[in-house]
Amino acid sequence: MSDSSQLADTDERLYEAISAEERRQEDNLEMIASENHVSKAVLEAQGSVLTNKYAEGYPGARYYGGCEHVDEAENLAIERAKELFGGDHVNVQPHSGTQANMGVYFAMLDPGDKILSLNLNHGGHLSHGHHVNFSGQLYEVEQYGVDPETGYVDYDELEQKALDFEPDVIVSGSSAYPREFEYERISSIAADVDAYHLADIAHVTGLIAADVHANPVGVADFVTGSTHKTIRAGRGGMIITGEEYADDIDSAIFPGSQGGPLMHNIAGKAAGFGEALQPEFREYAEQIAANAKTLADAFSERGLSLVSGGTDKHLVLIDLRDSHPDLTGEEAENALEAVGITVNKNTVPGESRSPFVTSGIRVGTPALTTRGFTESAMEEVANLIVDVLDEPDDGDVAQRVEARVDELTDEFPIYD
Structure with missing residues (x-):
């Protein structure tokens, strides 16, 4: 942040916290x-004066005056989302992916x-029915899993559970599953048991927008x-669906589960979607996947066990x-964070430890790809990670890795 920042003059502690986070990144x-x-x-879009504006309702049908300019911002986000993903109807007002899922549940269940x-x-998400989440508290939940031998979703088990459980909605999507979902098959199973199919693409929106990953829009009833x-x-967050569900979805978001939309965030969505429509974004998304595959191959060569044996996406899950x-x-x-590499602990299939401890880590490539990392740099990063995992208490290893991380972050700055 600039030393001439207004925030520095008015709120030094907050300014320092934000500046420290900028340096950390x-x-x-x-x-x-x-x-x-x-x-x-x-x-810039997210930090704009749109943060000042209340705009309850939808473009052309607001409960406040003075919304003609924020209407334009929201319409841009909607139009660009349709161009990127397809679909007849897009709601860009959910504050998060979880609230997008909430909107579908509230509309249809x-x-x-x-x-x-x-x-x-096995890689699912809290908002798909975990007991500590509203979704697990309001609805009856059954879960399918991955085949313990392959690490891939067991679609035969999914089908049998659907027949036995007779769900009202089948959710595909994950937060830590490294493979693509078979959306067509899940929709077929859902149709057989008279259920809706909700495809949660929270992690792979960019890959889908660039045609690097299968697109469930037009296959699933709802895509969040x-x-x-x-x-x-x-x-x-956002919701994509057909016109037959449009009114129900919009009502479930506003006034059903949210008040005024965050117009500055919607402007940020419009800006980012506009960037995703540019030809170079496809190159970026392809590089995300290539970097993840390089990461997986390097980890395997160093003897790490990967859930499903590799990845189709942007992440690798290490058991x-x-x-x-x-x-x-x-x-x-903790050992990796100490040397400047930020990952997160993650549960793995067959987990026996607490979710606060876990037996795995999840490693992703989107942010490093944004910095300009390609396969050669990613292979080096993979080896640095394994060096630390092999000797987590070795100070010499930590010092060497931290020094190389410093060189890499200098070589690939985020904001020039």
């Missing part, structure tokens, strides 16, 4: 799969209805997702129990 290799670095244009979704320990992560737009049985995910996360 510049000086560390961010490898949390759900994180990314947005452009200065997106930052009654309390006590049934959800069939991927087990959290985050608008940051791999797509690098304003932080929040430490075979290669490093005495090292927990929490310890691995």
Whole structure:
């Protein structure tokens, strides 16, 4: 942040906290799969005067006056989302991917209805029916999982559970599953049991926008997702569906579960979607996937066990129990953070440890790809990670890795 910042003059402690976070991001290799670095244009849109404006309702039908300019911003976000993903109707007002899922549930389900979704320990998400989340508290939930031998979703099990459980909605999507979903097959199973299919693409929005990943729009009844992560737009969520569900979805978001939309975030979505429509974005998304595959191959060569044996996406899930049985995910996360590499501990299929400890770590490539990392740099990063995992208490290893991380962050700055 600039030393001439107004915030520095009015709130020094907050200014220092934000400045310190800016330095942390510049000086560390961010490898949390759900994180990314947005452009200065997106930052500018999100920090704009649109934060001042209340705009309850939808473009052309607001409950406040003076909305003609924020209507234009929201319409831009909607139009660009349709161009990127397809779909007849897009709602860009959800504050997050979780609230997008909430909107679909509230629109189509009654309390006590049934959800069939991927087990959290197998890569699922809290908002798909975990008992600590509203989704698990309001609805009856059954979960499918991955085949313990292959690490891929067991679609035969999914089908049998659908027949036995008779869900009202089947959710596809994940936060830590490294493979693509078979959207057509899940929609076919849903149709057989008279259920809706909700595809949550929170992690892969950017890959789908660039045609690097299968697109469930037009296949699933509802598609929800985050608008940051791999797509690098304003932080929040969205819902894509057909016109037959449009009114129900819009009513479930406003006034059903949210009040005034965050117009500055919607402007950030519009800005990021505009960037995603440019030809270079496809190159970026292809590089995300290539970097993840390089990461997976390098980890495997160094003896790490990967859930499903690799990745189709932007993330790799490492199961430490075979290669490093005495090292927990929490310890691995802390050792890597100490040398400037940020990952997150993560549960793995068959998990026996607490979710606060875990037996795995999740490693992602979107943010490093934004910095300009390609395969050669990613292979080096993979080896630095394994060096630390092999000797987490070795000060000499930590010092060497930290020094190389400093060189890499200098070589690949975020904001020039």
